[in-house]
Amino acid sequence: xxxxxxxxxxxxxxxxxxxxxxxxxxxxxxxxxxxxxxxxxxxxxxxxxxxxxxxxxxxxxxxxxxxxxxxxxxxxxxxxxxxxxxxxxxxxxxxxxxxxxxxxxxxxxxxxxxxxxxxxxxxxxxxxxxxxxxxxxxxxxxxxxxxxxxxxxxxxxxxxxxxxxxxxxxxxxxxxxxxxxxxxxxxxxxxxxxxxxxxxxxxxxxxxxxxxxxxxxxxxxxxxxxxxxxxxxxxxxxxxxxxxxxxxxxxxxxxxxxxxxxxxxxxxxxxxxxxxxxxxxxxxxxxxxxxxxxxxxxxxxxxxxxxxxxxxxxxxxxxxxxxxxxxxxxxx
Amino acid sequence: xxxxxxxxxxxxxxxxxxxxxxxxxxxxxxxxxxxxxxxxxxxxxxxxxxxxxxxxxxxxxxxxxxxxxxxxxxxxxxxxxxxxxxxxxxxxxxxxxxxxxxxxxxxxxxxxxxxxxxxxxxxxxxxxxxxxxxxxxxxxxxxxxxxxxxxxxxxxxxxxxxxxxxxxxxxxxxxxxxxxxxxxxxxxxxxxxxxxxxxxxxxxxxxxxxxxxxxxxxxxxxxxxxxxxxxxxxxxxxxxxxxxxxxxxxxxxxxxxxxxxxxxxxxxxxxxxxxxxxxxxxxxxxxxxxxxxxxxxxxxxxxxxxxxxxxxxxxxxxxxxxxxxxxxxxxxxxxxxxxxxxxxxxxxxx
Numbered sequence: 003x004x005x006x007x008x009x010x011x012x013x014x015x016x017x018x019x020x021x022x023x024x025x026x027x028x029x030x031x032x033x034x035x036x037x038x039x040x041x042x043x044x045x046x047x048x049x050x051x052x053x054x055x056x057x058x059x060x061x062x063x064x065x066x067x068x069x070x071x072x073x074x075x076x077x078x079x080x081x082x083x084x085x086x087x088x089x090x091x092x093x094x095x096x097x098x099x100x101x102x103x104x105x106x107x108x109x110x111x112x113x114x115x116x117x118x119x120x121x122x123x124x125x126x127x128x129x130x131x132x133x134x135x136x137x138x139x140x141x142x143x144x145x146x147x148x149x150x151x152x153x154x155x156x157x158x159x160x161x162x163x164x165x166x167x168x169x170x171x172x173x174x175x176x177x178x179x180x181x182x183x184x185x186x187x188x189x190x191x192x193x194x195x196x197x198x199x200x201x202x203x204x205x206x207x208x209x210x211x212x213x214x215x216x217x218x219x220x221x222x223x224x225x226x227x228x229x230x231x232x233x234x235x236x237x238x239x240x241x242x243x244x245x246x247x248x249x250x251x252x253x254x255x256x257x258x259x260x261x262x263x264x265x266x267x268x269x270x271x272x273x274x275x276x277x278x279x280x281x282x283x284x285x286x287x288x289x290x291x292x293x294x295x296x297x298x299x300x301x302x303x304x305x306x307x308x309x310x311x312x313x314x315x316x317x318x319x320x321x322x323x324x325x326x327x328x329x330x331x332x333x334x
Numbered sequence: 335x336x337x338x339x340x341x342x343x344x345x346x347x348x349x350x351x352x353x354x355x356x357x358x359x360x361x362x363x364x365x366x367x368x369x370x371x372x373x374x375x376x377x378x379x380x381x382x383x384x385x386x387x388x389x390x391x392x393x394x395x396x397x398x399x400x401x402x403x404x405x406x407x408x409x410x411x412x413x414x415x416x417x418x419x420x421x422x423x424x425x426x427x428x429x430x431x432x433x434x435x436x437x438x439x440x441x442x443x444x445x446x447x448x449x450x451x452x453x454x455x456x457x458x459x460x461x462x463x464x465x466x467x468x469x470x471x472x473x474x475x476x477x478x479x480x481x482x483x484x485x486x487x488x489x490x491x492x493x494x495x496x497x498x499x500x501x502x503x504x505x506x507x508x509x510x511x512x513x514x515x516x517x518x519x520x521x522x523x524x525x526x527x528x529x530x531x532x533x534x535x536x537x538x539x540x541x542x543x544x545x546x547x548x549x550x551x552x553x554x555x556x557x558x559x560x561x562x563x564x565x566x567x568x569x570x571x572x573x574x575x576x577x578x579x580x581x582x583x584x585x586x587x588x589x590x591x592x593x594x595x596x597x598x599x600x601x602x603x604x605x606x607x608x609x610x611x612x613x614x615x616x617x618x619x620x621x622x623x624x625x626x627x628x629x630x631x632x633x634x635x636x637x638x639x640x641x642x643x644x645x646x647x648x649x650x651x652x653x654x655x656x657x658x659x660x661x662x663x664x665x666x667x668x669x670x671x672x673x674x675x676x677x678x679x680x681x682x683x684x
Contacts, residue, residue: 231460238414238455239475239525240447249474250463257465328465329509 008322015318022310023084026303027077037093037297038063067091089304094296100304103289108308110180111285114201115274118208119266125209126216127259131252133217134224137243146217153214157273161207161280169203176200178282204281208273212266219262223255230254257328264320267313362389363565364533369426371405371412371589373635380635382408382421384589387662390565390582392532395556397576397597398569399612400586401632406569407456409586410535413567414453415443431532449479452526454536454555456569458519462510468521469506475528495524498558500550516547520554530562537569548572552579573616577601585609588633588643591662595669605671607648642674650675 042056042063064070067090068079083089089100126149132138133146152160169177176182181196227233228251236250271286278287286305293301325332371383382405390396398406411417413428415435428435430450438446447453455461463471472492476483483491493503499520510518519539526534536555540548556579559566568580576583576597583600585593585608593606604610611628630647633639642660645651654674662672665679 231455232463234416235453235455235461235522235525236463237416238447238453239478240444240449241474241478242444245474245478249466249470253465254463330464330511 011318011321015314018314019307019311020081022314023081023307024077026306026310027080030299030302031073035297037299038067038069040297041093084307089307090300092293092298092301094293094298094301100298100300103293103301104286104304104308107284107286107289110283111274111278111287114204114208114278114283114285115270118205118212119263119270121205122209122212123216123259123263123266126213127220127256129213130217130220131224131247131255134221134228134255135247135251136228146221149210149213149217151214152210153212153218155211157207157211158276158280160210161204161277164203164207165280175203178280180283200281200283204277204283207277207280208270211273212270215266216259216262220255220259223258224251227251227255253327257324260320260324260327264317267316271309271313363392363431364390365427365429366413367427367429369409369412369428370424371408371417372422372424374420374422375636378636381638382589382635383412386426386589386591388584388591388594390533390567392565393559393563394582395559395566395568395580396594397580397583398567398586399571399573399576399583402571403632403635404586405589406586407537408589410453410537410567410569413533413535414447414451416453445479448475448526448531449529450531451533451535452529452531454522454526454534454539456537456539456541458522458539459515459542461522462513462518464510466509467506468508468510468513472506472525472528475525479529491528492524495528496521498527498561499524499554515543516550519543519547519551523551523554523558527558527562527564531564533565533567534559535567535569538571539568540570540572540575548575555579573612585612588638589635590643590672591670592644592673593669593671595671596667599667599669605665605669605676606644606673607650607675608644611647 038060042060046053046056061070068076071079087101089104092098092100092103095103129146129149133143135143155163165177168174176199179200181187181193181200185193185196187193232254233246233250236246241250274285275287275290277283278285279291282288286309289301290305292298293305366389367387369383369386370381373380373382386405386409388396398409400406408417408421412423413435415423417423423436426436428451430446433446433450435443435446435451462468469492472495473488476488476491480488492506496503496505501517501520501524505513505517505521510521513521523536523539526536534555539555540551543551552575555566555568568576570576580597583593583595583597584591585600585606587608593600593604593609595605595609600609601613604613608628611626614626615628628647633643633646639646639656641654641656641658642648642651645655648655658674660672660674660677662670663676663679664670665676
């Protein structure tokens with residue numbers, strides 16, 4: 003891979019982030035809602051303020067957030083701030099900054115999503131590959147079927163079902179939260195185990211929902227690949243079944259899966275919002291949910307842009323990984 | 335047909351014929367006897383190979399010709415024991431260098447592939463793994479047969495094979511998409527001869543190549559065969575190419591070998607009416623532009639005609655041809671033909 007392509011990919015990454023942040027900047031401004039006015043409106047309803055004072059306070063807040071300036075000037079300032087990952091103060095959690103709110107929520111989401119995405123990708127890809135391989139034992143091939151059936155169940159329903167049966171009825175695992183109430187987070191085994199117990203159900207809800215998709219796409223690809231001439235020739239060469247499976251069949255069927263992984267990263271965030279809500283986890287999904295309810299624009303901006311950056315970065319990384327998997331891409 | 339010949343010979347009390355047969359089988363490196371393959375499709379049973387028998391000596395080249403669907407590739411796959419369901423090998427034996435491949439267990443058969451009997455694929459364009467280097471695909475072939483072979487010995491083998499097919503050693507580090515069609519085909523040949531097999535089956539090795547490259551590939555096959563003294567079965571449609579490169583020609587029709595003869599006999603004096611029609615359909619210098627096609631279509635294997643499968647298209651078809659299945663007979667010079675017209679002539683020569 004040459005230097006030019008690397009630069010091209012990186013420029014494309016910047017372009018994606020810029021486009022996303024521009025859209026994010028203008029869309030809320032198209033609406034006539036004014037977050038500051040609404041907040042003070044609520045205050046005014048509780049009484050004790052004269053309408054003139056409220057207007058003055060709104061004006062001073064507008065000034066403080068730079069909302070009194072012309073749109074274009076706001077936009078330039080906004081771009082500058084984004085490049086420093088500075089999204090301003092959170093309106094609902096003032097005086098915390100939006101970046102601080104995100105930084106607190108982020109580890110929970112990354113921990114859960116990274117693990118579940120990797121687990122379901124690996125599990126689904128292997129099960130799908132085996133399901134399409136005619137020489138695999140029957141019991142192993144049939145393992146894929148329940149996961150395919152579960153694909154139809156949305157994570158919301160799956161989360162609620164898991165909570166009801168395993169958490170509420172059987173009481174095997176806690177009902178929600180990131181860790182048990184009243185425990186102070188420390189770097190200890192007992193805290194780690196408590197943490198993990200709380201993560202199992204949300205992780206299962208996410209994994210059950212997504213393994214089937216990987217199984218289906220991999221099985222379809224596997225059926226195509228095993229009819230390829232090079233798989234047949236590998237058998238003519240007298241290779242062992244295991245080697246044909248790994249080097250000729252899996253290796254080639256994997257290529258579209260990796261593309262699929264890049265595309266799936268976007269939708270994974272969506273299900274995280276729902277699953278975190280159901281299980282009461284303090285991740286990005288919950289933070290976004292709260293921010294939307296509180297009209298906390300800086301945090302909404304921050305999270306949306308952060309997600310954009312994260313997905314664009316992961317896609318860029320995959321673009322760099324893909325040529326390592328497929329030499330034909332390297333040539334072009 | 336050798337079995338038939340032997341039985342007939344014993345009946346006639348001709349000791350000479352039996353002795354001649356034994357001598358032939360002693361030097362022959364490949365004996366195929368009564369090979370039968372049936373595909374069990376939803377529409378019924380299709381007998382793709384019906385009692386196919388022939389022998390081939392070391393260093394001999396057999397050209398296998400016939401229309402599409404006549405069973406040429408099925409025969410190659412059956413010899414490799416690579417018939418996939420719904421197809422099934424129903425009987426017969428394939429004896430390579432004294433070992434009956436049909437009697438081997440699955441793992442021994444796996445090790446016999448490439449080591450005793452190699453297959454050079456039809457679609458060389460797509461027969462190489464696109465995501466690994468050519469070298470890796472040669473090394474894994476050797477390693478799966480010789481797990482204890484040292485690194486340098488493996489490399490020697492690979493380099494020797496690449497040199498044999500006139501490829502640069504740099505190809506070892508290349509990927510399939512970096513090679514031309516002819517180079518890919520030669521890589522497949524190089525892989526085929528890595529373990530110096532006794533028998534090489536080349537299934538239409540030149541089908542997707544231009545005529546110049548076709549010739550180069552055929553010359554390559556010719557040369558490597560000389561080096562390792564293997565028996566070669568060349569499957570193809572191109573009678574012209576066959577005429578230049580093979581020693582014997584076998585004509586297949588509807589899953590049966592209808593005629594096996596030396597290339598000279600086949601082109602100057604074809605016996606079977608189908609072979610005669612094939613030969614007369616070839617362009618030649620004497621009657622330019624006047625080609626004679628073969629009337630009718632190849633029969634469906636699901637509904638084969640009664641008697642001789644060729645009778646609907648045969649100019650000599652009579653009651654006998656329509657009702658009785660012809661047996662293979664041996665004519666003067668050891669050539670065989672499966673046709674009622676030669677039944678009596680065959681008796682005289684057995």
